[in-house]
Amino acid sequence: MKNSKCQTKLLLIGFVTGLINGLFGSGGGTVLVPCLVFLMDVEDHKAHATAIAIILPLSILSSIIYYRYNVVDISLTAKVAIGSILGGIVGSMVLNKLSVNVLRKFFGAVMIIAAVRMVL
């Protein structure tokens, strides 16, 4: 019985992750990782790895749909991708040397300010 409840939870989490990631072009991981950790009891580092394995195909599908609707800018995307690959390497290297919790709060505040600016 517990098992079938678990299956429904998994399907639902997957659906919501895909929906958010497709609608906003981001945020799939932010939704999925805590779901895996707190609802499915997956270890933290495994949750991150598993989330990427799930969001990758979902992002490919969403990218195709965005592309078909002509909102994609290839040259802009390529430049951002180069930067973010390099940044990603730096980010994972400094991960253990910085207080991520303080940064998390700082960027949380930045997001809130940006959100308010976007509707004004």
Add this chain to the structure above:
Amino acid sequence: MLVVLIGFFAGIIGGMGIGGGTILIPSLIFFLGTKQHTAQSVNLISFIPTAFVAILIHLRHKSVEKRLVLKLILLGVIGAALGSFIAVSLNAQLLKKVFAGFLFIMGLYEIFSKKNIKKKRG
């Protein structure tokens, strides 16, 4: 050059496990005047190469819970298609407002989440 730099900083934040995309999208909009839909597509597509490399590494370390992946992808694909179709059918102004609401909630989440409290045993 500014574009690469924005990507670089978003990549650093993402690499530390703080939502890089949720920072990247408003940065592109504010600093470069990128349109909402395009900014979202930039994040979706630029995630793909990085994720490919990350997955290969994680598979080697056996960190991917394979038993969960298939089930999560099953309805995830339907959600992704639905979400994307909704996004491309909304006009830029409305999508921007909905995104702002989402960004606001994500900001609150980053501030108030207590990720380090629940440490799982190995």
